[in-house]
Amino acid sequence: MSAFALAAEQPRLPSPYRNEADVVGELVSSLAGHLPDWAKVVSMASPWVEQVRAHPAPFWALETLLREFPISSNEGLALMRLAEALLRVPDVPTAIALTADQLGRGEFGGSLSATAIALSKKFLPDADGAGGLLHRLGAEAVVAATVRSIQLLGKQFVLGRTIQEAMGEADRARRSLRSLRFSYDMLGEGARTDADARRYQAAYLAAINAVASSSTSSDGISIKLSALCPRYEVLQRTRVSDELLPRLWQLIEKAAAANINLTIDAEEVERLELSLDLLDALARRIALQFPLWRGFGLAIQAYQTRALPVIEAVAAIARQYRLYFMVRLVKGAYWDAEIKRAQELGLTDYPVFTQKQHTDVSYLACANALLKQSDVIYPQFASHNAGTIAAILNMANAAGVSFELQRLHGMGEGIYREVLKVPRIVCRVYAPVGEHKDLLAYLVRRLLENGANSSFVHQLADPSLAPEDLLISPMTQLHVTATMPLPSDLFCDAMGGGRTNSVGLDLTDxxxxxxxxxxxxxxxxxxxxxxxxxxxxxxxxxxxxxxxxxxxxxxxxxxxxxxxxxxxxxxxxxxxxxxxxxxxxxxxxxxxxxxxxxxxxxxxxxxxxxxxxxxxxxxxxxxxxxxxxxxxxxxxxxxxxxxxxxxxxxxxxxxxxxxxxxxxxxxxxxxxxxxxxxxxxxxxxxxxxxxxxxxxxxxxxxxxxxxxxxxxxxxxxxxxxxxxGPVLPLIAETGGINAMLVDSTALPEQVVDAVIQSAFRSAGQRCSALRLLCVQDSIADQVLEMLSGAMQLLCVGDPADLATDVGPLIDDHAYNTVLSHVERLKRDARLICEVPLGSSLLNTTGHRFIAPVAFQIEHISQLGAEIFGPVLQVVRWTGEPEEVITQINALGYGLTMGIQSRIDSRAQRLAAAAHIGNVYVNRNMIGAVVGVQPFGGEGLSGTGPKAGGPWYLRRFVSSAAEDPCAHCVTVIQQRVQQAQTEFAAVKLPGPTGESNELRRRGRGLILLVDAEASAVTETESDKESGRESGRGARTNDETLRMTVAVAAALLAGNTVALQVASHQQDAARQMVDILIKAGVPRVAVQQRRLVDAAFVSHAITADNMPLAGVVLLSGETDAIRSMRQQLAQRGGAIVPVMTAQEACDPLQFYRFASEQTLTINTAAAGGNAALLAGGY
Incomplete structure (x- = not known):
């Protein structure tokens, strides 16, 4: 084996999905005899707390702002979302809309900073509103001031815009605290393209060279592996070995030669074992070329249930190659994302602790383990918790081991001002470096960490909490009952009811x-x-x-x-x-x-x-x-x-x-x-x-x-x-030309992730797959460049290979159909990117592959039929997003749609305007989950009801509903109550960090028609006497059913066109009084109108007539059958047909409404504020 390659895959750690209580028991056992006397911990840390509180931060400081506007409040969320998005918005109108939307979330008032915000709101129009000239000028000034405020807020966390500027700030800080050391980190999201990775690598190299030229040899850099490799994934092991290892080695070689510290940051749980494999490969080569270098390190997250085994594995690698590693012990920064992933995948347990006190115990157990491994590990303890710091000092003093403390720049300064008064204590500051545009994600994570209710920094600022209560030992809190359900219990209620969630597999394990x-x-x-x-x-x-x-x-x-x-x-x-x-x-x-x-x-x-x-x-x-x-x-x-x-x-x-x-x-x-x-x-x-x-x-x-x-x-x-015979039910779910609308507030990296998954996963062979990407012109160049780069990294190949992203099409017919569309688009549109296919795929006889491809078109109207394959069409838009929705609606399909925007009110408004069954906000638009995102569309995309939704089973049954003729008003009153309950928006259960809501609304124009009005010729005497065939009694019954049917259609939110036989004309006009008496709102009754036979004929036969449903008021006759056949011959969407009996049936009431599922990724703006605010 080469000295520089990943070794054969082997498990180094136990399963990440162990019972939390069992793991905590092991941690407690490991601390037996090693935990310091907690009274001494409190005695040491209490003066630190008192001193910090005696010198409170100024009003512009982060802790003051978060005390005033915690992230659990609307105001705190608004400020967090502005911090996450505003700086990247390039166009003024959208920036104004975002600022107005977010500042409109809450009530700001009372303090100096709040008064400024409240005053700013007066100059802002309603979200997306144009406002007058004064409003416009005032709004631009408010946005500019808000941008500046966010930049100042970010400056608290970023040491410098460049490495040189950061090093200068570090030198100034050391003049007052000589025991400070620094570890510089280049800000930015994980790479999405190879160009991103090369840019990050160049930044890291520049930082190493700069630090190497400095006289301060104790400083170092921190690197993020996902920034160096856009496919840093377990299932892309070969690519990681071929691409990431060489790039990483280049950095290590430079750092080792200059004797500079280099630490690998910890990332998500799914990458943990792969990071250990990388560590092993790197250690093998370091041992050959730099055996005396003691500056290589990595971070370990205490919130992982495998944190102790990780320390053992790292120590084993160090001993195997006779090396000495630095280990930075952190609590972990992706907790909310790990919880959400486990719930989404239906895993057997969580890979992280679900209770803060368990993580705190794990931190102490890991600290103890690191101190025991001091022959091969230099412990570095990163914490802002005064109690944890004091415990570490006691434990390290008892062990007689050298170590260092660490903190984040902009956090814990008050505590560390006191801690560093203790002799021989050194502190390394984790110091982010970068421009304001690269700050956003990092800034939001810091806001979340500081603003969480259980955060030490958050509680430190609360003077009502006594120091001894703030510094309580986590060992005394282990009896607290778990409140977070296991992924398998996600859909169970507190009483033990509900269904068991399906269990998935974690293919990264x-x-x-x-x-x-x-x-x-x-x-x-x-x-x-x-x-x-x-x-x-x-x-x-x-x-x-x-x-x-x-x-x-x-x-x-x-x-x-x-x-x-x-x-x-x-x-x-x-x-x-x-x-x-x-x-x-x-x-x-x-x-x-x-x-x-x-x-x-x-x-x-x-x-x-x-x-x-x-x-x-x-x-x-x-x-x-x-x-x-x-x-x-x-x-x-x-x-x-x-x-x-x-x-x-x-x-x-x-x-x-x-x-x-x-x-x-x-x-x-x-x-x-x-x-x-x-x-x-x-x-x-x-x-x-x-x-x-x-x-x-x-x-x-x-x-x-x-x-x-x-x-x-x-x-x-x-x-x-x-x-x-009777009208037979047809439950049809068909395809769609599914669109995603992106405005300039969206995070390009999230947009590209969502597009790649939505358009190309399953080779685009999903009815929900993304077909049309609509990007606001002001960010289109940036998004499409990133999208093109990300597409180039897709792995097309054998579906049995775990590394494959995109498999083959199902058969020759599908292949030829998609290929013909691609060839047409190559003639008529502009190619954005086409993923190259290897020669082995082109020559294969077992599968038919289509390369993922994206084209730019000029107008939405250029779209043809649905292309059921990995083909994406892109259009740029300017102006108002509502205009785009109008064009999407005009396509006639209504299955799925994505919205990427940080303007909450805009997302809600666009979703309401879209004639779409499933709308997804700030996430991908595939993978609907049963009972969470009921699935199905409208128009050309299906008849409803939604599969996996509460109305679906009703279509498979008939009912013995009581005839409404005897008590018409009572039946209508029951429908009024039923509409209020069944047609109200329903919050659906689902994973954390996501909201799912099922909405019901009217379908549109409902035609209520008596086929006999055209088929039967009545004599004047018949009309007067109503005697033929017992017509008098029949007329009365039909009128009552007609009235109930009209009420049902109106209550569901439809417009009603009513055409009846001549003998029912008077009754039809008089039904208004009955409807209002029964409680049908007047505004709904006004949506009813009487129509003639000519209107009916046109509505039934004209393809362009927007007809949402037909109720046949008369019995089964040849005329009705003919009308059903005429409706079926119409082009366009299938028109639902109901009999009068069905229209009056409470079980069938739902058929007058359409359903829309609105799914919002509430964690998109940097993290799950609700989960963190809940007490972790």
Whole structure:
């Protein structure tokens, strides 16, 4: 093996997902006999606290500002978000909008700084408002002053804009405190492109050269590995070895030759083992070339549950190569992100401690371990906590070991002013260096750390807290009960109810990767024979016969079977992951997410089915449901459709995509194993135009659940409309031309991350994938340059390879279709970037690869059909973002959309204006989670209701609703109450650092029509007497149903166009009084109008008529069937059709509304303020 390469991968540490209580017990045991007398700790630290409080910071200092505006307050959040975003906004109008939006969050008043803010608000327009000239001039002045204030705030944390300036400031600081040392760090986000990495490397080299030329040999630099390698990831091990190691060695070589300290900063847990492998490779070469150098170090985070084993591993490497390392012990800076990641991935436990006192105990245990390893480790203790510092001094004095303390520049200065009065104590200051634009993320982290309620710095400023209470030993607080649920309990309530979260795999963990590797080796595909034509009729008859029994099985028994199936599938997760790789060509990361989604569907629908009767709805299955699923989610969507139909008492004919039958076959077998009778669920495999068409057209088909193309959904709708009998349900989820709107307040690095994931993950073969990126022109050059660089780093290849980012397309047809679009765009648009494909991929016979590619177009209107592959189109925008939303709405699709903006009110307003089912703010726009982000669109993107949402199961059932004729006003009053509860926005559970809200709103224009108004010719005597065929009684009943239907449509927020037979004209005009008497708001009633037959004819047949739904008020007749067929022949979106009975049914009330899920990454602006403010 070369002396300079990563060694073969091997586990150096235990699993990161151990029980927290067990780990804490081990830490406590390790401290037995080594913990100092805490009374002495309090005695030493109390005078420090008293002295700091006796000399409070000035009003402009950070601690004063945070005491006045803590991050748990609206005002604190506003200041934090301004600090994170304002300095990077290049255009004045957007900067004004951001400032107005954030300062409008809270009430500022009372103190000198607050009065200045309150005065500033008077000169600001409403967020995004134009304001007058005075407002405009005043607003520009306020923004300029705010920018300057943030720069001054940032200056408290940044030692200098350049390394020379920082070194000058360090020399000035040493004149008053000669025991200070410095470690310089170049500010900035982790690299996203190779150009970024080279720029950071050059900055680090310049810093080393500058420090080397200084007479102060005790100073050093700190480096961040993610800044030197944009793909510093466990699964990119080869690239890390080839790219990061040489760059890192160049820095080490320079530092070692000049005898300068160089410390590697700690980063996320998922990179920990890889960092140890890098340490081993570097140590091997340092031992050969610089064996006497004692300036190489790394940081270790005490909040990690594996912190003690890390120290042991580092010491073992040092001993192996006879080296001496510096180790900087920190508490850790990514705690909130680690908690969120564990919850999102459904991990078995957290890799970090969830309670602050546990981290504090870990810090003391790690300090003890470092002191014991002093023969190979020089301990460096970074802390601003007076109690921790005093404990360290006592422990080190007892051990007789040399060490140094460390603090961050701009933090802990008051405490360290007192600490450094202790003889022979030295302190190293971690000193960031960089321009204001590079400061933002770092500044926000410091604001969060200082502003957290449990932060020592935050509590130090509280004079009501006595020193002895502030300095309490963490060992006395270990009895505190955990409040944070495990990831598996994320959807459980305090009473033990709710569902268990699906468990994922962390593919960055060595032990969990072995499970996948074993499954890949031992799982094999077998052929799945196609079903003959004759089997369709046999299966449908068998399913119809089984329905009479299955419908009578109690719902709790059906739900129990689904939960049993979920447990079986969870246990077989690695096997199904392997099947998804081998048959659907999915990358391993995507397979884990898909199996989890299938498990979640089973458990969620089991819970929802049990709740339906509790909501007061008498319901039953409809019969034989035909479920037709796609190849791009051959397990999750296949399972979700079937589970919803089965648990509601239907029998199911399951037709999977012809490309992925074996996955479906295995899942059906698992459902049968769980307890679904063979005759209740039958899978039929074959081409869609043969098997699928026959199933839909079969007389025993009672409903269709379909996911696929818009064209096929429209064809199915036409087939169902031509059938005699009742209106059959069609639940269709189709594609979309999904857009992301980016304004100039967005962080370019976050935008690029979201775009890469949304557009190219799964090779773009997701219905939710990003197709159109709309970037504000003022930042477009910067974003597109970074995007191009990030695209070049994508790994296209074998989906079985863990390093693969983008796999192949599903088949030749998909490949040829996407390729033709790419060739067209190469002629008609400007190429931004195309990822090069290796020759091995171009010549392969097993897979068909399309290179991820991005094009710039001039106008949104240039978009053609959806391109179902890794193809992104980009448009620049100027003016108002609402204009962009209008153009996106005009496309007719409404599945997913992303918004990247720090202007909260703007994001809310754009989401409300968008005719989109799922809107994601400041994150990627794929990967909807069952019950968290109910998924489904509107317009050309689907019929609703949303899969994984609370209304989904209602479409699979019919109900025995009481006829409203007897008590019309009472029924309408019930609808008023129902609308207030069911149509109110609902907060959904989910991971920390994210808000999820399900919103309901009107669909648009609802046409209520009596087909007999055109089909029946009435005589004057008929109109007067109403005697023919008992018309008098019938007219009264129809009028009452009509009134309830109108009320339902209006209460859901729609506009109603009402056309009725001539004998109901008077009643239709008089219904206003009934509606208002029943409690329908007057403003809603005003959205009702009467229309004539000509309007109805035009609305039903004209493709450009924005018709959101039709209610057929008359009974089943040839005229109604004809009208249904005419509606189905319309181009564009499928128009939902309801009968009068359905329109009056409380269980079907939801059909008058559309749903929108709004997901906001609340941690996007630098961190999770709510979680940190909660007490960590």
């Amino acid at each position: 060595f032990y969990q990767r072995t499970l996948i590797r074993a499954a890949m080796e031992n799982t094999h595909l077998t052929t799945c024979p196609e079903s003959p034509d004759a089997q369709v009729d046999q299966a449908m008859v068998q399913l119809s016969e089984a329905f009479s029994v299955w419908r009578t099985v109690p719902v709790f028994e059906r739900a129990s079977i689904l939960r049993r199936a979920a447990d079986l599938l969870q246990a077989k997760l690695p096997v199904f992951c392997a099947l998804l790789v081998k048959e659907a060509f999915k990358t391993l990361g995507d397979t884990v997410a898909e199996v989890r989604e299938a498990v979640d569907f089973l458990r969620y629908y089991a819970d929802q089915a049990e709740q339906l009767p509790l909501q007061g709805y008498e319901q039953q299955g409809r019969g034989v449901f035909v479920c037709i699923s796609p190849w791009n989610f051959p397990l999750a969507i296949f399972t979700g459709q079937i589970a919803a139909a089965l648990v509601t008492g239907n029998t199911v004919a399951a037709k999977p995509a012809e490309q992925t039958p074996y996955i479906a076959c295995r899942m059906v077998a698992l459902l049968h194993e769980a307890g679904i009778p063979q005759q209740v669920l039958i899978m039929l495999h074959g081409a869609g135009e043969r098997i699928g068409a026959a199933l839909v057209a079969h007389p025993l088909c009672a409903g269709v659940c379909f996911t696929g193309s818009t064209a096929v959904a429209q064809h199915i709708n036409r087939v169902l409309a031509a059938k005699p």
